[in-house]
Amino acid sequence: MSLRPQATIPPVPDDTARVARAAFPRGTPYLVLRDRLGAVFADADFADLYPRLGQPAYAPWRLALVTVMQFREGLSDRAALNAVAAVEPAWLRAIAPPEWHERYDRRVEEWRLRIGDAKRAAYIAQVGADGFVLLAALDADGAPRGVADLPEVALLRRVWARQFERVEPSEGGEGGARLRPVKGRGPADRVESPYDADARYRSKRTTSWSGYMVHLTETCDAGAPRLVVHADTTPANVHEGPRTAPIHDALAAKGLAPAEHLVDSAYVGASQLVEARVRHGIDLIGPGRRDVSWQGRSGGAAFSRADFRVDWERRVAICPEGKEATNWTTCAKKGHGRTGKTFIHVAFRAADCRPCPSRSRCTRARSPYLGRAIAVLHRPEDEALAAARALVEAPGRGGIYAQRQGIEGTISQGVRAFGLRRARYRGLAKTTLQHVATAAAVDLDRIAAWLGGRPLAPTRTSRFAALAA
């Protein structure tokens, strides 16, 4: 398949235009976009994806547009056992008990498992035990050659090792399997599903899911439509902080690195602040992660890290009672033994803290031979974090950070109007494509609204909240 690029997209034939206007007398976003913007994609945009030789392919600009329209309109489009059945049906028929057909002939859907906790637990244990039986049969003498090496079987083995543990037969009873507790699954192989080896588990506040996470970046310039300019997709267990730098790299590669990037606290750490400024000249604006120490959670009743000053020239930390600590030790950050990232551990003298009238607000150390200790970042990081917090908390700047709320509306639009929360495909690569197409669909919608004079919807205020306004 090769590409014979069309230099220019042909104009819409007169008859087609007439029929379209007759069919949609009040117009549609697509008519507005074609009339006002002309062609959205060009063949040249896709030229490097095609080989030089071969049959001419269908015009890629048209395919790309259809894909984006498909996501805008929400148009629509089982694993080891089926693989084994396809390769060795006679062997599988011989080892499969009749109950397996009752359990696995039909795809397992969540609604079929709404049978009460006890029955559900028994069903899951039975599925686990069946899987161990199948895997043992595949490993036994007499198993057909090569079947145990099928990728689907290898994946089943990984999933079962993560999700289930064997239950040894008790006296007079039968052995079986049980689901491992979430915290007992271990950090190594986090594969969650035999249907999708890339999907991962995540629990965030009150929501848990297996799958992916998408990070959307949109513009928020005054007087212009808000457009999604980047969609970054990762397995769900990849946290936000490590994605800040790759997102900035991608924006810079597209020539879209912003001067200021408004983000929520999960994307802001001291190293991200410094890196964004040094590498791309981006001011990362966000509140930083909360101080989760007991002092930080006291609401100001106790002395948190922010209550201590640092004199960088003298390498001294000064506490709220004016005592100075010069005992500085450089330590590896937790989990960063290999990356070399360090922080400074500063310990105050026990002789200063023991008689201190504020001791109960400062340290819970029981030993009278221990004083307060604080963790201090290296100067560029420490100062960047303090500046970022001050920027967000400063009265005049609250407005700029408030603009970040717009992305919540975008995510809501993506979820409600374009099915963003349901992966249509399996695998990271295809799910990434889904998210890019969804972002493009959101943009088409917003450009059409902008050109059609439809204003940005204001944030909804409940009638009760409006009473206080």
Ligand code: SF4
């Ligand atoms: S307990 Fe020690 S570090 Fe804390 S305020 Fe008192 S003297 Fe300062």
